[in-house]
Amino acid sequence: MFRNKLTALEHPTPDAPIDCSNRVQFANTVLWLEDQKIRHYKIEDREPLRAIGTPNWEKNWEAAYEQYKNDVGMMKVNGPVEELSWLLSYAVRLEYLDNVETFKSFTADRVNELNKPSKPTISSSNPFDNLNLVGGNFAACVEKLAKRLNHSTHVDPAITLEASARLIYEKLRPEALNQPKPEGKAFPIKESEQFMFADKNSDEAAKILRLLQIQSVRNVQTSVNENIVAIQEITADPKTDSKLGKVGF
Amino acid sequence: MVVRPYDQELKYIEKINSHSYRIKVGFQPNMKVEGIFYVNNHLEKLMFDELRNACRPGQMGGFLPGVKQIANVAALPGIVGRSVGLPDIHSGYGFAIGNMAAFDINDPTSIVSPGGVGFDINCGVRLLRTNLFEKDVQPVKEQIAQSLFDHIPVGVGSKGIIPMNAKDLEEALEMGMDWSLREGYVWAEDKEHCEEYGRMLNADPSKVSMRAKKRGLPQLGTLGAGNHYAEIQVVDEIYDKFAASKMGIEETGQVCVMIHSGSRGFGHQVATDALVQMEKAMKRDKIETNDRQLACARINSTEGQDYLKAMAAAANFAWVNRSSMTFLSRQAFAKQFKTTPDDLDMHVIYDVSHNVAKVEEHMVNGKQKTLLVHRKGATRAFPPHHPLIPVDYQLTGQPVLVGGTMGTCSYVLTGTEQGMNETFGSTCHGAGRALSRAKSRRNLDYLDVLERMKTLGIAIRVASPKLVMEEAPESYKNVTDVVDTCHAAGISKKCMKLRPIAVIKG
Amino acid sequence: MSLFFAGVRFDKTNNSLRKLKVNLLNSPRMEVDFTEDSVKFPEQKFEYLDHTADVQLHAWGSTLKEAFEQCGMAMFGYMTSLEYVQIKYCYQIEATGDDLESLLFHFLDELLFLFSCEPFLICSSLDITKFDLENFKIECKCYGEPFEIGKHPQGTEVKAITYSAMQIVQKPEGNKCEVFVIIDI
Numbered sequence: 053m054f055r056n057k058l059t060a061l062e063h064p065t066p067d068a069p070i071d072c073s074n075r076v077q078f079a080n081t082v083l084w085l086e087d088q089k090i091r092h093y094k095i096e097d098r099e100p101l102r103a104i105g106t107p108n109w110e111k112n113w114e115a116a117y118e119q120y121k122n123d124v125g126m127m128k129v130n131g132p133v134e135e136l137s138w139l140l141s142y143a144v145r146l147e148y149l150d151n152v153e154t155f156k157s158f159t160a161d162r163v164n165e166l167n168k169p170s171k172p173t174i175s176s177s178n179p180f181d182n183l184n185l186v187g188g189n190f191a192a193c194v195e196k197l198a199k200r201l202n203h204s205t206h207v208d209p210a211i212t213l214e215a216s217a218r219l220i221y222e223k224l225r226p227e228a229l230n231q232p233k234p235e236g237k238a239f240p241i242k243e244s245e246q247f248m249f250a251d252k253n254s255d256e257a258a259k260i261l262r263l264l265q266i267q268s269v270r271n272v273q274t275s276v277n278e279n280i281v282a283i284q285e286i287t288a289d290p291k292t293d294s295k296l297g298k299v300g301f
Numbered sequence: 302m303v304v305r306p307y308d309q310e311l312k313y314i315e316k317i318n319s320h321s322y323r324i325k326v327g328f329q330p331n332m333k334v335e336g337i338f339y340v341n342n343h344l345e346k347l348m349f350d351e352l353r354n355a356c357r358p359g360q361m362g363g364f365l366p367g368v369k370q371i372a373n374v375a376a377l378p379g380i381v382g383r384s385v386g387l388p389d390i391h392s393g394y395g396f397a398i399g400n401m402a403a404f405d406i407n408d409p410t411s412i413v414s415p416g417g418v419g420f421d422i423n424c425g426v427r428l429l430r431t432n433l434f435e436k437d438v439q440p441v442k443e444q445i446a447q448s449l450f451d452h453i454p455v456g457v458g459s460k461g462i463i464p465m466n467a468k469d470l471e472e473a474l475e476m477g478m479d480w481s482l483r484e485g486y487v488w489a490e491d492k493e494h495c496e497e498y499g500r501m502l503n504a505d506p507s508k509v510s511m512r513a514k515k516r517g518l519p520q521l522g523t524l525g526a527g528n529h530y531a532e533i534q535v536v537d538e539i540y541d542k543f544a545a546s547k548m549g550i551e552e553t554g555q556v557c558v559m560i561h562s563g564s565r566g567f568g569h570q571v572a573t574d575a576l577v578q579m580e581k582a583m584k585r586d587k588i589e590t591n592d593r594q595l596a597c598a599r600i601n602s603t604e605g606q607d608y609l610k611a612m613a614a615a616a617n618f619a620w621v622n623r624s625s626m627t628f629l630s631r632q633a634f635a636k637q638f639k640t641t642p643d644d645l646d647m648h649v650i651y652d653v654s655h656n657v658a659k660v661e662e663h664m665v666n667g668k669q670k671t672l673l674v675h676r677k678g679a680t681r682a683f684p685p686h687h688p689l690i691p692v693d694y695q696l697t698g699q700p701v702l703v704g705g706t707m708g709t710c711s712y713v714l715t716g717t718e719q720g721m722n723e724t725f726g727s728t729c730h731g732a733g734r735a736l737s738r739a740k741s742r743r744n745l746d747y748l749d750v751l752e753r754m755k756t757l758g759i760a761i762r763v764a765s766p767k768l769v770m771e772e773a774p775e776s777y778k779n780v781t782d783v784v785d786t787c788h789a790a791g792i793s794k795k796c797m798k799l800r801p802i803a804v805i806k807g
Numbered sequence: 808m809s810l811f812f813a814g815v816r817f818d819k820t821n822n823s824l825r826k827l828k829v830n831l832l833n834s835p836r837m838e839v840d841f842t843e844d845s846v847k848f849p850e851q852k853f854e855y856l857d858h859t860a861d862v863q864l865h866a867w868g869s870t871l872k873e874a875f876e877q878c879g880m881a882m883f884g885y886m887t888s889l890e891y892v893q894i895k896y897c898y899q900i901e902a903t904g905d906d907l908e909s910l911l912f913h914f915l916d917e918l919l920f921l922f923s924c925e926p927f928l929i930c931s932s933l934d935i936t937k938f939d940l941e942n943f944k945i946e947c948k949c950y951g952e953p954f955e956i957g958k959h960p961q962g963t964e965v966k967a968i969t970y971s972a973m974q975i976v977q978k979p980e981g982n983k984c985e986v987f988v989i990i991d992i
Contacts, residue, residue, distance in 0.1 A: 262686070266695050266696070269692045269695075273691075277489035278489075280482060280489035280492075281489050284482065287485070288484060288485020289484065289485055290486045290628060291464055292463055293464050294462050297459055297462045297523070297956075298454070298956040299452060299453065299454050299459075299462060364972070394969050394989075394991060420966045420967045420991045456956070456964075457962055457963060458922075458927065458956060459956060512920060515923075516920065516924050518924065519924055525964060527964055527966075527992055566923045569966040573967045573968070576970075593970065594969070737857040738862055738992070739856060739862065764956075764961040765960065765961040768963055807963075807964065
C-alpha cells in the first residue's frame with residue numbers, strides 16, 4: 053500500500069506495506085513524514101508526536117495528532133488509511149513545489165521512455181542478438197556474403213551467417229592472417245579408405261565431421277595447455293643440485 | 302611342464318601364414334585359449350632352436366622357452382582371446398618378455414600377475430624432436446654427448462640430482478607427470494603426448510612398501526644401467542610422410558633424442574613385494590598355474606587391487622623419472638647450442654610404456670569387454686580414431702617407439718586397426734635378447750665393441766665400459782627383423798627409422 | 808683371481824673401533840663395531856652362468872652357510888669390481904624365511920636393499936654369524952663401504968632376486984653345498 057507515493061518520497065522501505073490499523077506503525081510513518089518531508093512544525097515542537105511506544109503514550113499522542121491534522125489543514129477524511137493517504141499526497145505536493153523546474157519535464161511519456169532503456173543497458177556483446185533475422189533483405193545479404201566468402205548456404209540464414217562469421221574468424225582476422233601457412237601436405241582424407249559407411253558420399257561427410265571434431269578437440273587441448281602454463285607461472289620452480297649425485301665422471 | 306620329444310612338440314605348433322604361428326590347446330596343460338606368435342624367417346629359427354634346446358634331456362636351464370611360456374600364460378584363469386607372443390619375444394620371469402595377455406575384469410576368477418608386467422614397471426621410451434639437422438650436430442657430436450652425460454646420472458649406484466624429499470616422492474607417486482608439470486620440469490604439451498597423459502589415476506602410494514620408497518627416492522631422475530640409454534638420433538628414412546609430419550618430422554636428417562628408462566629400484570621393489578604377497582594369495586584362493594613363477598592373484602582380491610595401485614604408483618614414478626631426464630636433456634642441448642629448448646622445438650613426440658597392465662575396452666568375439674591387458678616387453682599400439690590417443694595422432698594412429706640396441710637403428714611405428722583386432726592393440730618393444738649376457742661377455746671384447754661404435758661414427762659415453770658387449774647388437778635379435786615382421790603382419794605400420802649418432806649408457 | 812682380496816687395504820682412520828649406531832630405518836639392520844681381525848677374506852667360490860636375459864649366480868662352499876655368503880658376494884661382484892672396495896663400515900642385517908629357498912631370497916634381498924639406499928653399502932666380505940635352519944633365520948655382518956662413483960667401477964644394476972630355477976644343493980659326500988639363483992638385471 054502507498055508504494056508509489058513512498059517511492060516518490062524516497063522512503064527507505066517503500067515496498068513494505070504499512071498496516072494502518074497498527075497505531076505504532078501509523079504513528080511512526082506520520083512522524084517520518086513530518087520529520088523528513090512536511091516539516092510543518094519547528095523541530096522542538098515535534099516532541100509530542102515523537103512520544104511513540106512509551107507507557108500510556110497513546111493518549112498524549114492522539115491529542116498531538118488531532119492538533120497536527122488541524123495545523124496542516126487536513127480535510128475531513130474517513131479513517132487512518134485515508135488520513136495517511138492525504139498526508140502522503142500533501143508531502144509529495146510539497147516536494148514537487150520545492151523543485152518545480154526539475155519535475156516539470158517528467159511527463160508520463162517521458163517517464164515511460166526513461167524506463168525503457170534501463171533494460172538493454174546490459175546488452176549482449178554478441179552482435180547477432182540485435183540483428184533482425186527476419187525479412188528478405190537479411191536473407192539476401194547473408195547469401196551475398198556467403199557467396200563472397202565462397203561457402204555454401206543453409207536454408208536458415210542465421211546458420212549461414214554463423215558459418216561466415218566462423219570462416220572470417222578462423223581465416224581472415226588479423227591474427228589468423230599473420231600466422232604462417234602450415235607446411236606439408238594435407239591429410240588425403242578423400243582418398244583414404246572407408247571410414248564408416250559403404251556409401252561414398254555419406255562416408256565423405258563422416259570424414260569431414262570427424263576432421264571438424266578433431267579440430268575442436270585440438271582447441272580444447274590447446275586451451276587446457278594454456279591454463280596449465282598459466283598455473284605453472286605460480287607453481288613452477290625447477291631445480292637441480294649436482295651435489296646430490298655425480299654426473300659426467 | 303609336459304616333456305615330449307621335439308617332433309612331438311611341433312605337432313602343437315601350426316603355421317597360420319608367413320608371419321604367424323598358432324600354439325594349439327594341449328601344448329601345455331589347462332590351456333584356456335590358443336597362443337599365437339609373430340615371426341619372420343630369421344626369428345622363426347631362433348624360436349624353434351630355443352624349443353629344441355629345451356627338449357634335450359637333462360636340461361637344468363633357468364627359464365622355459367618362449368613358446369612354452371606363451372602356452373602357460375594361455376592357461377591362466379580369466380584369459381580371453383589369445384596369449385600373444387610378439388616378434389621380439391624371449392624368455393623371462395613368468396611371462397616371456399614380449400608376451401601380452403588380456404583378462405576379463407568381469408570374470409571373478411580373472412587374475413593379475415606381476416610376472417606379466419615385469420620388474421621394471423613402466424619401463425618405456427620417450428622420443429624428443431629438435432629442429433636441428435645432422436649437419437648442425439655432427440661437428441659438436443662429442444661435446445653434446447659429453448654434455449648429456451654431464452647432465453644425466455647414469456649407471457649402477459648413481460643418484461638423482463633433482464632435489465626430492467619423502468613428501469615430494471609421495472606427491473610424485475600420486476600425481477605422475479602432473480607433479481613434474483607443477484614443479485616446472487616439463488611442458489604442458491609433454492603431458493598430452495604420453496600414454497595415460499603421464500599419470501595413472503588409481504595410484505595409491507600407501508600401498509607401496511617403505512622399502513620401495515627408500516630405494517626409489519635417491520634414484521629419481523637417473524637413467525639406470527643394463528639396456529637403458531639416452532641416444533641422439535637422426536631421422537634416417539621416412540616411410541609415412543604424413544604421420545611423420547604430424548610428429549613434427551619434416552625430412553630425413555632431423556635430430557631427435559630418445560630416452561629409454563623405467564621406474565628404477567622403486568618399481569623393482571614393488572614387483573618383488575607383490576610376488577611375495579601373491580604366493581600367499583594363490584594358496585588361499587587355490588589358483589593353479591603351470592609355473593610357480595606365474596605368481597598371481599585375482600583382480601578383485603585385496604592382493605590384486607593392492608598390486609594394481611602400487612603398480613600405478615610405480616608407473617607414475619617412471620613418468621616422473623623420464624620427465625626429469627627430459628628436463629636435463631633439454632638443458633644439455635640448450636647449453637650446447639646457446640639457445641632455449643623452446644627455440645630448439647624440443648617437443649615430446651611420444652612416450653610409450655613397455656611393462657604395464659592397463660584396464661582397456663576391447664572387442665572380444667563381437668562384444669565389447671573391459672579387460673586388464675598385461676603388456677610385458679610389448680608396446681600399446683592403438684589405431685587411428687581411438688579415443689585414448691592424443692588428438693594430434695587421431696588420424697595417424699598412436700606412435701610406437703621401438704628402441705634398437707646400442708649402435709643399431711630405432712624405429713617409429715604407428716598403430717593399426719588390424720593390431721587392435723589381433724593383438725589387443727599391442728606390438729613389439731625393441732630388439733629382444735638373443736644371446737645370454739655371459740655368452741656375450743665370452744664371445745665379444747668390449748674394446749672391439751667400442752671401436753666399432755667409433756667406425757660407425759657414433760659417439761659413446763658409458764658408465765661401465767667393460768660391460769658394453771652385453772648390450773652389443775650381436776647379443777640381440779635384429780631390430781629390423783622385428784619391426785619388419787610387425788609391419789608385414791599388419792599389427793603396426795612403419796613410419797620412420799632413426800639412426801644413432803651418440804649413445805649415453807649405464 | 809685367487810688373490811682376489813690382495814688389493815684390499817684398510818683405511819687407517821677407520822681401523823679403530825666404530826661406535827655402535829642403531830639404524831632407525833624400518834629394516835632390521837644396524838651399523839656395528841668391528842676390528843680388522845674380524846674380517847675374513849675367503850677365496851672366491853662363485854661364478855656367473857649363462858642366461859638369456861638375466862644372470863645366474865652359482866656359488867658353492869663346504870657348508871651351506873659358506874655357499875650363502877659366497878652367493879651374496881657374487882651379487883655384489885656383479886655390481887662393481889670387489890677389489891676396489893675398502894672396508895670402512897660393518898652393518899649387521901637379519902633375514903628370515905619360511906623355507907630354505909625363501910631364506911636365501913630374503914637374505915639376498917636384504918643385501919640388495921643395503922646397497923640401494925642409505926648406507927649404499929657395497930660389500931667385499933660377508934660373515935653369517937647366525938645360520939638358524941630350524942626357524943630359517945640369518946644374521947649376517949656385511950663389511951664394505953658406501954658405493955662411490957669414480958672410485959668403484961660401475962657394473963650392472965641388479966633389479967631383483969628371483970625364485971626362478973633357484974636350486975640349493977646339499978651333497979653329504981664331499982661336504983659340498985651349491986646354490987643357484989637368477990637375478991633380474
